[in-house]
Amino acid sequence: MNKIDYSPIQTLLAADNRIIRTGLRQAFTFAGFNGEAFTEAGTLEALSSAIEETSFDLIIVSAELGGAFVAPIIIAMRDGRLPHHPFPIVIMLLADGNPDLVRNVAAAGADHIMLLPVAPGPMLKCIDHFVVGRMPFVVTVDYVGPDRRIAPRLGCASAPHVSVPNPIAARIRNTPLAEIQSQIDLTRLELSTLKLRSYAGCLLAIDKTATNMFLRGKIEPPKLEFFTRSLDRIRVSFPFCCDDLCCTDVDPRTLGALSDLSADIEAIMHEDPSFDRARLDEFRTNCHVVADDLKQIISGKAMTTNEVRSKQA
Template sequence: MVDLGRRPETRKNVEILFGEPERQLRSNIRLAMRNEKFENVIDVENVGHVRQLLATRAPDLIIIDAETKGGSVSELIYDVRHGHIGENPFVPFIVTMWRPTEVLVQDVANSGTDDLLVKPVSPQQLVDRIKVLTENRKPFVVTSDYIGPDRRKDVSRGSDIPLIEVPNTLSVKISGEKMDPTKLSALVKRAQNTINDQRLKRNAFQICFLVGLILPALAEDRLDDPELEEHLRSVLTTSRDTAERMLGTEYEHVSNLCNNMIDVVERLLDNLMAPSTKDVSLLKPVSDAILLGFHPTSDAATMAGEINSALSAYDKRQKKHD
C-alpha cells in the first residue's frame, strides 16, 4: 500500500487537471495542494479544454466541478471511461458540486467518476480523497450501461459481476516507482481488453433480458406502451455497441447475429403498431444465440435460468414500486 505521507517529494511528479470556476476557491485549493507538494496542477477553463488536453497529455488525476461550462462533465467522464478520448480510460476523477440534486448526482455517478464532493470543500478534504484514490482505489465493474469504479453500497450482496483492478498512475507516481511507458501502455491495453470482454458478455445478457420484457408486451398487444418502444430502442443501442466492440476479438463471429438483431429491431420500430410475426418470432432465437456465442461452455438451460431469475427480480421491483 502506498503511504501518501511518507514520500511527499514524489507528489511533484503527479499531473492534475483542475477545473474550479470560482476564483477564490480555486486559489485556496491550489495553494493547499502546493503546500502538500502537488506542484504540477493545470487549470482547465471548460470541458472542451479538458478534451483538448487529453488529446496530448495523460494526467494522473482530474478534479472538476460538475457544472463546468463548455459541455457535459458526465459525458466527458463517460467518453474517457469508454476509451473515446485520452490515452488512459482509467484516470481517476473527483467531481465537486454546489447543488447536489438527485438528477445531477445520479448523472455524475453513472458516468464512471471515482468520487463526488459536495461544496464547500476544504483543501484538506480534497487531499484526503486523493489519499484514498492513491491507497485504496475501488476496482472497476462493467455492466451493459456502466464502466467505472464499483460504487455499490452493499458489498456483502452477492454478484456475478467480476471486479477488475485497473492501472493507477496516481498511485505509481506517488510511490516513487519508475514507470516504463511501454509497460504502462501494455497494462492499460490488457485492462481495456478485460473490460471489453466483460462488456460484451453483459451486453449479451442485457439483450436477452430486454427481449424477455418485450415478448410479453407484444403477445398482449400492448403496442402503445411507451416501455415497449424504450426496451426495443435499448436492444438496438446495445446490439450496435456489441457489434462495434467485437472487431478484433475472439467473438467476432457473433457479429452477424448482432447485425441480424439490429435489422429485426429496426423493422419492429418502423412498424410498431403492426409488427411482423416473423420479426417477433426471431427475437428470442437470435438473442439466445448471441448470449450462447459469448458463453460457449455454458449450456442453454443454465443461461435461461439466469435470465428468468433476472426477469423475476425485475418484476418484483416493478410491483413494489406500483
C-alpha cells in the same frame, strides 16, 4: 510518516469558476504538485481537448461546465472510447447535493464526489486515500466504473469485481512506465471481455422480455426505453471492445443487426401494426445471432490474455 511526493502526478483540474481553480491550484502547488504536470480547463471544450490530448492520472472536474453536464465525457473515457486509458482517478465536484444529480454523476463512473465549496485540506486528504487504494470496477451493459451497485440492473447479471490500475499510486511509487502500460493493457482486455459478455446477456434478456410483451399485448415503455439505450451503448462500444481484444475479423453485419434491433424495439413500444409475428421471429433471431457473435469473439477470435502478456514480454 513520510510526506507524499505529488510531483509526478499528471493532474487535470476543470471548473468554470476561476476562483475555485486558482485556490486549488495554489494549494496543490504548495503541497508539492508539479506545475508542468498540472492542466486547467474552464469550459467543456477545453476539458474534452485536454482528455483527448493527455493521459491523466487524476481528474478533478465540476459536474457542470458552463451549464453543460460533463458526464458524457467521463462515460466515454471509462468506456474506452477516448484515445488514452480509462483509469484516471476522477473526483467530481457538485454545486449541490440534489439526489438526481448525485445519481447521474455516480453513474458516469466517478471515483469520488465532493460538494462545493471544497477546501484544499479535504481534497488533499481524499487524494491521499487513493494513494493507498481504489475501489474495484464493475462492468454492466450501461456502466463501467467503481462498484456502487446494490443490485444488478435489468438485463444484467451480477457483475464480478475487477481490480484496475491506480495511476496515482503507480506514479508516487515510481512504477516503471512499461509495467504501468502492461497493467493498463491487460485490464482493458479484461473489461472489454466482460462488456461483450454483459452485452450478450442483455441481448438475450431483450429477446425474452420484449417477446413476452408483444405476445401478451402489455407494453412496458420504461423497460423498452432502457433496452433502446442499451442497444445504443452496445453499438457505440462494440468496435472499441474489438480493438482492445485485437479482433479484426468481425462480421460487419453485426452493427447493422444492432440498428435493426433498435428499430424493432421502437416498433414494439409504439405498437406498430407492421410488426407482426414474422418480424418478431426475425427480431428474435437477430438477438441470438448477435449474442452468439459476441460470445464467439470472447471464446475464439480474440487474442488471449496470455498472448498479450507474451507480446509485452
